Amino acid sequence: MNSGTGKTALITGASSGIGQELAKLFAQDGYDLVLVGRREDTLDRLADVFKSNYGIQNITVIKKDLSEEDAAQDVYNQVLEKGITVNILVNDAGGSTYGNFATETDWEREKKIVHLNVLATTQMTKLFLKDMVARNEGRILQLASLVAITPFPLMAVYAATKAYIWNLTQSLINEIKDTNVTMTALMPNATATNFFREAGAPKLNVEDMLDDPAMVAKDAYKALLKGEAKVIPGGVGNKAQELMAYVSPQETLAAGMRKMLTPQTEKVSKKDSTSGIVWGIGFGVAVLAGFALVTAYNSSSPIDKARYRYQAGKLKDQAMDLFDDADESLSSAKDSAVDKWAGIKKIASQVLSNTFA
Numbered sequence: 178m179n180s181g182t183g184k185t186a187l188i189t190g191a192s193s194g195i196g197q198e199l200a201k202l203f204a205q206d207g208y209d210l211v212l213v214g215r216r217e218d219t220l221d222r223l224a225d226v227f228k229s230n231y232g233i234q235n236i237t238v239i240k241k242d243l244s245e246e247d248a249a250q251d252v253y254n255q256v257l258e259k260g261i262t263v264n265i266l267v268n269d270a271g272g273s274t275y276g277n278f279a280t281e282t283d284w285e286r287e288k289k290i291v292h293l294n295v296l297a298t299t300q301m302t303k304l305f306l307k308d309m310v311a312r313n314e315g316r317i318l319q320l321a322s323l324v325a326i327t328p329f330p331l332m333a334v335y336a337a338t339k340a341y342i343w344n345l346t347q348s349l350i351n352e353i354k355d356t357n358v359t360m361t362a363l364m365p366n367a368t369a370t371n372f373f374r375e376a377g378a379p380k381l382n383v384e385d386m387l388d389d390p391a392m393v394a395k396d397a398y399k400a401l402l403k404g405e406a407k408v409i410p411g412g413v414g415n416k417a418q419e420l421m422a423y424v425s426p427q428e429t430l431a432a433g434m435r436k437m438l439t440p441q442t443e444k445v446s447k448k449d450s451t452s453g454i455v456w457g458i459g460f461g462v463a464v465l466a467g468f469a470l471v472t473a474y475n476s477s478s479p480i481d482k483a484r485y486r487y488q489a490g491k492l493k494d495q496a497m498d499l500f501d502d503a504d505e506s507l508s509s510a511k512d513s514a515v516d517k518w519a520g521i522k523k524i525a526s527q528v529l530s531n532t533f534a
């Protein structure tokens with residue numbers, strides 16, 4: 178018997194990307210499924226594949242636009258009417274707009290994104306969590322993002338919605354700590370799905386470094402079943418990015434992230450490019466410092482652990498100073514390069530005038 182036999186997982190956003198990969202993992206483990214999304218045909222096709230590949234018989238498809246008022250309540254009512262108990266809820270459905278908030282993005286579209294990412298996720302969580310707490314069992318996976326903890330210019334509203342989900346999740350984890358219900362925040366880095374095209378973005382710099390959605394789903398699935406509070410899928414680079422977000426000045430982070438969201442056809446502005454260098458330096462420092470501290474911390478006594486926590490605080494201050502110094506030295510290097518270039522031009526013009534005089 179598979180680990181999921183007799184249990185049901187409800188996945189919103191199961192029709193593509195990370196949600197689809199997660200649905201596949203649940204199907205492989207024998208879970209019954211409720212698949213939610215707007216593309217009913219795609220969900221029906223997926224259900225047929227899961228039935229024939231993994232022998233899952235109970236798959237319910239609910240066609241729903243979760244950006245509409247009380248859509249989550251309607252999904253919950255349909256599940257209740259069918260007599261389904263949801264043991265695992267995956268709030269995956271989400272989206273973004275792309276562009277400058279003041280001059281480019283459309284408010285009606287932004288309103289729908291806030292509804293989908295924030296209101297629908299909150300309402301789904303409220304409705305299903307109440308039942309899970311009453312039964313004293315259940316697990317919820319919330320799609321946050323690594324940009325929940327950094328600025329993300331050109332996807333500003335999106336990042337703000339993910340910050341909300343991250344914060345909500347960590348508060349609720351505390352509220353349910355005395356129950357057997359768990360909640361996990363999934364914080365992927367940029368991932369190769371339909372996400373950027375759906376947001377209306379052109380080909381972006383970040384798309385040269387996308388994570389595999391199957392890897393993201395696999396790491397998320399493991400963490401969810403273990404009841405971990407958060408999961409950053411992938412290798413050390415993604416974990417280091419989290420560390421960077423906690424130690425870097427917001428302005429520097431914003432410039433680095435903006436570079437990621439700049440179209441591949443556009444030149445990155447000089448200012449953002451300089452900040453990118455600073456970001457790179459800081460990134461390296463944070464990775465090394467993070468590794469050293471984590472290694473020492475894990476293998477030390479409680480007294481040493483307290484000492485390391487104190488040192489971590491000091492390290493943060495030092496990292497801030499380092500960023501300030503790097504900023505200063507880059508701008509003074511730029512000034513001196515400009516001076517030297519002016520000198521070279523002057524000498525060259527004198528030589529040329531003397532030669533051809």
Ligand SMILES: NC(=O)c1ccc[n+]([C@@H]2O[C@H](COP(=O)([O-])OP(=O)(O)OC[C@H]3O[C@@H](n4cnc5c(N)ncnc54)[C@H](OP(=O)(O)O)[C@@H]3O)[C@@H](O)[C@H]2O)c1
Pocket residue numbers: 189190191192193194195196213214215216217241242243244269270271272293320321322323364365366367368369370371372373375
């Ligand atoms: N890709 C990334 O770089 C990345 C990074 C961090 C976090 N995330 C988060 O991961 C989640 C999944 O995104 P993805 O990357 O897998 O993108 P995706 O391939 O575009 O998938 C988005 C899913 O959400 C569903 N959805 C979108 N709008 C909906 C609506 N109004 N009502 C119901 N369902 C809707 C879509 O289904 P239908 O079209 O059938 O409705 C689709 O299944 C999102 O919450 C996203 O914010 C993505």
